[in-house]
Amino acid sequence: MKSINIIPAAIAVLLLTSGAHAAKTDLVLGMQLEPPNLDPTGGAAAAIDEIVYANIFEGLTQFGADGSVNPALAESWEISEDGKRYTFTLQSGVKFHDGSAMDSEDVKFSLDRAGAEDSTNAQKQLFANIESVEVVDAQTVALNLKAADGNMLFNLAWGDAVIVAPETIGTAVTSPVGTGPFKFSNWVQGDQIVIEKNPDYWGEPVKLEKATFKFISEPTAAFAAIMAGDVDAFPVYPAPENLAQLEADPRFSVVLGSTEGETILSTNNKQAPLDDVRVRQAIAHAIDRSAIIDGAMFGYGTPIGSHFAPHNPAYVDLTAKSEYDPQKSKALLKEAGLEDGFTTTLKLPPPAYARRGGEIIASQLREVGINVEISNLEWAQWLEQVFKGKDYGLTIVSHTEPMDIGIYANPEYYFQYDNADFRALIENFNAESDPDKRMTLLKDAQTIIADDYVNGYLFQLAKTGVASSKLKGLWPNSPTQANDLTGVYWED
Amino acid sequence: MIHYLFKRCLILLATLIVASLVVFVTIEVVPGDPASFMLGLNAQPDTVNALRAELGLDQSRLQRYLSWAGGLLKGDFGISYTYRTPVVDMVRDRLGVSLPLAMYALLLSVLIAFPAGVLAASRRGGVGDTAIMGVTQLGLAIPNFWFAMLLVLLFAIKLTWFSAGGFPGWDSGFFVAMKSLTLPAIALALPQASILTRVMRSSLLDVLNEDFMRTARAKGLSKRAALWKHALRNAMIPVLTILGLQFSFLLAGAIIIENVFFLPGLGRLIFQSIASRDLIVVESVVMLLVFAVVLVTFMVDLAYAWVDPRLRGAR
Numbered sequence: 001m002k003s004i005n006i007i008p009a010a011i012a013v014l015l016l017t018s019g020a021h022a023a024k025t026d027l028v029l030g031m032q033l034e035p036p037n038l039d040p041t042g043g044a045a046a047a048i049d050e051i052v053y054a055n056i057f058e059g060l061t062q063f064g065a066d067g068s069v070n071p072a073l074a075e076s077w078e079i080s081e082d083g084k085r086y087t088f089t090l091q092s093g094v095k096f097h098d099g100s101a102m103d104s105e106d107v108k109f110s111l112d113r114a115g116a117e118d119s120t121n122a123q124k125q126l127f128a129n130i131e132s133v134e135v136v137d138a139q140t141v142a143l144n145l146k147a148a149d150g151n152m153l154f155n156l157a158w159g160d161a162v163i164v165a166p167e168t169i170g171t172a173v174t175s176p177v178g179t180g181p182f183k184f185s186n187w188v189q190g191d192q193i194v195i196e197k198n199p200d201y202w203g204e205p206v207k208l209e210k211a212t213f214k215f216i217s218e219p220t221a222a223f224a225a226i227m228a229g230d231v232d233a234f235p236v237y238p239a240p241e242n243l244a245q246l247e248a249d250p251r252f253s254v255v256l257g258s259t260e261g262e263t264i265l266s267t268n269n270k271q272a273p274l275d276d277v278r279v280r281q282a283i284a285h286a287i288d289r290s291a292i293i294d295g296a297m298f299g300y301g302t303p304i305g306s307h308f309a310p311h312n313p314a315y316v317d318l319t320a321k322s323e324y325d326p327q328k329s330k331a332l333l334k335e336a337g338l339e340d341g342f343t344t345t346l347k348l349p350p351p352a353y354a355r356r357g358g359e360i361i362a363s364q365l366r367e368v369g370i371n372v373e374i375s376n377l378e379w380a381q382w383l384e385q386v387f388k389g390k391d392y393g394l395t396i397v398s399h400t401e402p403m404d405i406g407i408y409a410n411p412e413y414y415f416q417y418d419n420a421d422f423r424a425l426i427e428n429f430n431a432e433s434d435p436d437k438r439m440t441l442l443k444d445a446q447t448i449i450a451d452d453y454v455n456g457y458l459f460q461l462a463k464t465g466v467a468s469s470k471l472k473g474l475w476p477n478s479p480t481q482a483n484d485l486t487g488v489y490w491e492d
Numbered sequence: 493m494i495h496y497l498f499k500r501c502l503i504l505l506a507t508l509i510v511a512s513l514v515v516f517v518t519i520e521v522v523p524g525d526p527a528s529f530m531l532g533l534n535a536q537p538d539t540v541n542a543l544r545a546e547l548g549l550d551q552s553r554l555q556r557y558l559s560w561a562g563g564l565l566k567g568d569f570g571i572s573y574t575y576r577t578p579v580v581d582m583v584r585d586r587l588g589v590s591l592p593l594a595m596y597a598l599l600l601s602v603l604i605a606f607p608a609g610v611l612a613a614s615r616r617g618g619v620g621d622t623a624i625m626g627v628t629q630l631g632l633a634i635p636n637f638w639f640a641m642l643l644v645l646l647f648a649i650k651l652t653w654f655s656a657g658g659f660p661g662w663d664s665g666f667f668v669a670m671k672s673l674t675l676p677a678i679a680l681a682l683p684q685a686s687i688l689t690r691v692m693r694s695s696l697l698d699v700l701n702e703d704f705m706r707t708a709r710a711k712g713l714s715k716r717a718a719l720w721k722h723a724l725r726n727a728m729i730p731v732l733t734i735l736g737l738q739f740s741f742l743l744a745g746a747i748i749i750e751n752v753f754f755l756p757g758l759g760r761l762i763f764q765s766i767a768s769r770d771l772i773v774v775e776s777v778v779m780l781l782v783f784a785v786v787l788v789t790f791m792v793d794l795a796y797a798w799v800d801p802r803l804r805g806a807r
Contacts, residue, residue, distance in 0.1 A: 036530065036574035036768065043574075044532025120543040122531040173576040188661050189575070189585055190756020214658060216754045220641060224656035225754070228648040380524030380769040388528060401534060 024490040025209040027471070029483060030222060030231040032238050034190065034215040037173035040159040041114055044122035046400065046481040049159035050235075051193055051213055053482035056097075057162035057178035060088055060107065061153050065487075067311070067402070067479030069157045073102065073179065083148030083433050090139045094202045096165050097183040104141035108133040110163045111143070123160040123401075129430075150433040154403070159480065181206045181486050191215065207489040226252070226466055233467035235474060235483050240298040246466050255465040257476035258311045261398035262304060263353055265361060265456030266386075268393055270416040273342055280453035282332035283394075284322035286368040287361060293459050296356035301459035306446040307405050310460055311477065314442040318450040322457065329368040341369025344393030348374060349382040353461065354396040361396070361456075387414045398461050402480055405445050406430075408454060417454045496803070500793055504786050511782040512564065516557050519775050525549075526573040526769040547573050560775060569776040574768045579776045582761065589659050589673075590758040594742035596670070596677040598735070601685035608685075609692025614719055616697060624689065631686030640679035640752040647675060657753035676753045680746055684738050691734050695727040702726070728799045736792035740785040 035047035040057055054062060062072035071077075074088040094102040113119060115127030129149045134142040145152065155161060168177035176184050181203065182195040193213045197206055214231055216222045219239035225231040226246070237243065237254075247254040265287070273279045293301040302310050305318030333339060348358040355376060362372045372394065377385065386392040392414075399407070409426040411418040422445065429441040450457070463478050473487035527543040528535065544550050551559075563570055569579035612624040648656040654675055662669050699705065700723055708718040747759025758777060765773040797803045 034764070036770075037576050043530045044535065045530065117538075118542045118545075120531070120539055120546060122535050122539065124536050124539050125534065188659075188756065189582060190589075190760060191659055191661075191754070214754075216657070218751045218754065221657055221752055221754050224641075224644045224648060225658075228644075228652060228656035230655045230658060378524070378767055380526075380529050380767065383528045384523045384525060387533065388525075397533075399533070404534075407534075 023492050025207065027208055027211045027485070027488065027490075028230065028232045029211060029213050029485075030216050030225060030234040030237075031213050031483075032215070032217050032222075032236065035193075038176040038184065038187075038193075039169070039172040040162055041110070041164060041169075042120050042122075042173070049481045050483050051195070052176055052178065052180075053159040053162075053480065054180060054484040054486060055182040055195055055211075056176050056180045056184055057159070057164070058180050059156055059158070059162045060090075061157040063157050063402075063480045063482070065475045065477065065479070065484070067477070069153050072157075073107075073163055077153075079433070083150075083431075084145045086143040086145070086152060087136070088141050088143070090141065091202055092139060094179050095200055096168065096179055097177045097198060098165070098168060099200075100165060100167065102163060102165070102179050103138040104135045105138075106165055107141045107163055108135050109166045111161070113164075113169075114161060121160055123158060126155040126158055126161060148431045148433060150438055151430055157480075159482070182208075182211065185210070204486075206486050208485060211485055211488075213483075233465065233471055233474060235463070235465045235467075236478075237464050237466040240300055240464055243298070243300075243464055243466070251469060252466055253469040255463075255467060255474065255476050256300065257463040257465070257478065258302070258309065259400065259461045259463045259478045260309055260402040260404075260480070261400040261461030262307050262309065262404075263301070263357070263396065263398040263458045263461050264307065265458060266395045266397055266415055267455050268390060268414075268416060269418070269454060270390070271344075271393055273336065273338060274344065274393060276336050277453055278332045278336040279338065279342075280456075281322075282329040282336070282368065283365065283370065284453050284456055285325045285329040285332065286365050286370065287322070287456055287458070288324040288364055289319070289458055290324075291364070292357050292360050295360045296353055297459070297462070300462035300464050302462070304457045304460050306450040306457055307399070307408065307455070308442070308446045309402075312403070312442075314439045314446075316443050316446055318446060319457075321450050322453065326368050333369065339369075341371060343371040343373065346372040346374050346394045346396075347382065347386050347392045348376050348396060349379055350376075351398070353398060357396050357458065361394075390414055390416060394456075396458070400461070400481065405442070405449070408445075408449050415454055417449075417452070419448070419452065422448050496797060497794075500790055504790055507786050508779075508783060511786075512561055512779055513557075515775055515778045515782070516560065519771055519778075520553055522769075524769040526771060529769050530574055549573075560772065564776070564779060569780075570772045572765075572770055572773045574765075574770045575773075579773050582773065583758070583777060583780060586756060586758045586761045588662060589755055590743055590746065592670075593673050593677060593680070593746060593755070593757065594739060596673055597680035597684065597742050597746075598739055600677055600681035601688055601738070602735070604681065604685040605688035605692055608689045609696065610719070610724070612689065612693040613696035613700065614715070621693075624693075628686035628689045631682045634682070636679050636683050637748045637752050639682055640676065640749055643675045643679055644752070657755065659755050673755075676746070676749050676755060679749050679752070680742060684742070688731065688734060688738070692727070692731055695730045696723055699723045699727045725799055729796060732792050732795050732799070736788045739788050740781075743784055744781045 031050060033047045035045050035051055036043060038048060038052055040048050040052050058072045060072060060074035061069050064070045073091055073094060075091045077086055077088045079086055090104060096102055111130060111133045114121045115130055129146050131144045131146045134144060136142055165177060181198055181201045183198045185194040185196045187193045196210045216225055222234060222238050223242050226234060243254050246252045267274050267280055269275060289303040293299060303319050305321055308315050346358055346362060348354045358374055362374055365372055386395050406426050407413050408417055409423045425441060425445055429438060432438050467474055470491045472491055473489055475484055527540050527549060531540055531543060560570060572579050572582060608624050612621045615621050644656050647654045659672050660668055705718060705723060708722050744759055746757060747763055750757040750760045762774060762777050
């Protein structure tokens with residue numbers, strides 16, 4: 001009797017599901033790290049932007065999937081002759097998620113707050129050149145700059161420059177209120193954050209109704225979660241060793257892309273004997289990049305010869321300047337009076353690229369007679385000892401901020417690289433707004449630091465994502481740390 | 493009994509005061525600054541100082557200890573540096589996972605260990621005893637995270653009866669939440685049950701050799717009746733001690749299992765907070781655990797007095 005009742009019910013269910021033709025509209029994304037809070041203007045944690053950027057919060061301009069800077073809350077802009085005044089026309093009808101209207105007062109508040117004396121914005125330098133923010137009318141806002149600045153539109157696209165409302169910024173850490181196509185829904189701390197479609201969005205509505213970010217840090221747990229179908233995609237999959245297996249599985253697609261992460265063997269340019277350019281060059285020639293990429297990164301990563309991302313149009317391939325040549329390395333050491341080699345420290349932060357890469361580099365350096373003492377540090381220790389205290393010889397870090405070659409112009413930065421020519425070049429670059437000249441200057445900048453062998457340039461970190469093969473529209477690359485879900489949808 | 497209770501309470505209080513000092517000092521000497529951790533590589537020095545001031549990190553250590561310890565007395569754990577939410581709320585959410593998980597695992601291990609231990613002891617040297625001893629040996633030898641992975645492989649990936657991890661929250665219903673804790677509880681219970689079975693067995697065997705057991709048998713009680721009436725109660729003291737230790741361990745020590753099943757428990761909270769130098773969270777959670785351990789020990793002491801009347805007046 002029972003089975004007779006079940007069959008029509010089952011048929012009904014089948015008909016309902018197939019007849020509706022509705023594609024899935026919810027998504028579960030796996031992330032390795034949980035953000036400490038959700039205020040992108042008050043912390044540097046990449047995980048914050050990976051949730052809120054372009055989804056919840058928007059800026060005047062915004063990065064596209066290819067790294068280009070596009071209009072967002074600013075519909076258009078005009079730049080004055082001298083390059084010192086930017087007038088933005090805002091999109092009309094933009095509302096914050098609490099229903100209040102977004103106008104030029106909010107823009108002024110956000111930018112003033114980010115650049116203020118007591119600001120806790122992690123990228124305060126982005127706003128250093130803004131003299132004043134002027135409210136022209138409700139839909140028009142003007143930025144007066146201290147000096148002409150070709151980077152301004154780029155700077156305003158950062159997650160740290162998003163537009164917030166004065167009434168709600170105080171609670172943004174736990175319940176962010178932005179203007180984006182998704183609004184914050186719920187946060188189960190330690191487990192997941194849920195965002196849902198904003199029905200009143202000013203722009204093109206998103207296709208997803210709901211997205212859940214689930215935090216899974218263990219590589220094996222990540223593997224289990226994707227295999228069991230608990231998670232639909234990992235934009236950055238934490239276990240490259242499983243990628244081949246996942247690629248062979250028709251349920252999944254593996255997405256390889258690039259990031260802004262230049263992974264470098266950072267060198268203390270003020271510590272003897274590393275203050276000698278010949279010694280730094282010797283280190284550069286002792287390193288076999290392909291062995292590191294294969295050994296530490298399972299083959300994912302692009303060799304770099306300077307501090308610049310290969311997918312950027314201004315990139316020049318300078319890897320030949322530091323090709324693997326242990327004989328040359330030994331000769332250089334001899335020239336520097338160190339034919340018996342020397343000993344230095346290699347302090348490694350927690351990521352796998354550093355820990356695994358560090359072991360390989362140590363053995364490669366030993367081949368030419370350089371003895372390194374490895375110590376493994378946690379991030380907080382690393383920041384204290386290496387970054388702040390500059391108490392290190394060598395370290396391995398991936399610098400993930402987009403277009404950050406400007407850090408070489410700061411002699412106080414932990415590399416302690418001090419080159420007046422380079423500083424002048426970056427100053428020119430910042431002031432220049434002609435795209436062709438900017439391109440030339442960027443190429444020169446890459447060459448200078450490659451010739452000075454400031455750091456050992458290893459590889460550009462790859463973005464290795466795994467997603468259900470029916471999921472479309474995730475960004476393959478990360479021009480900034482973001483999971484922009486505005487174009488994501490499920491294929492029927 | 494009152495005297496016994498009073499003395500225990502005093503010890504409890506003294507332990508807590510000493511612990512708060514030790515915890516604060518040890519955690520403060522660890523190098524690393526929460527503000528620079530939060531602001532990352534591009535932060536300007538004045539930004540870091542502004543944040544330090546905002547977090548109250550520019551005060552002296554003594555000031556911070558006093559305001560923290562004073563807050564603890566009032567039940568105020570402070571505000572997390574990185575999460576910027578009250579520590580009490582964070583801990584409550586995490587306890588909502590860790591406490592039920594620990595109790596679930598403990599319950600499972602008791603349900604396995606008691607019958608198994610009694611059976612092994614009463615059939616000493618028999619097939620049952622040998623089999624139980626063999627299995628517990630295995631249970632002790634297998635690392636529980638590995639056992640957990642096997643459970644995930646079989647029940648989550650192959651059979652898809654359970655999800656591979658995560659915790660949907662108690663809002664999603666009691667059974668849904670308990671279901672998500674089932675695999676982790678089994679993984680945690682396996683080694684605990686093995687230890688408990690062995691302790692139960694050996695403790696029972698010791699008691700069975702006592703003179704009073706011979707007397708009980710001599711007055712005509714069957715072997716089984718003597719075991720249930722006289723031996724079991726006397727064998728409980730070591731078992732209770734182990735149970736108390738196990739509960740404290742399960743509450744905070746489940747971190748590896750929490751990682752395998754990506755559960756938002758207390759262990760992971762401590763781990764994350766240490767990494768981000770969220771000192772106030774670490775201090776408060778460690779204090780809470782100290783309190784829990786002290787409380788469990790206290791309760792075990794009371795339970796001793798309950799099973800062994802001699803302890804009530806003597807000390």
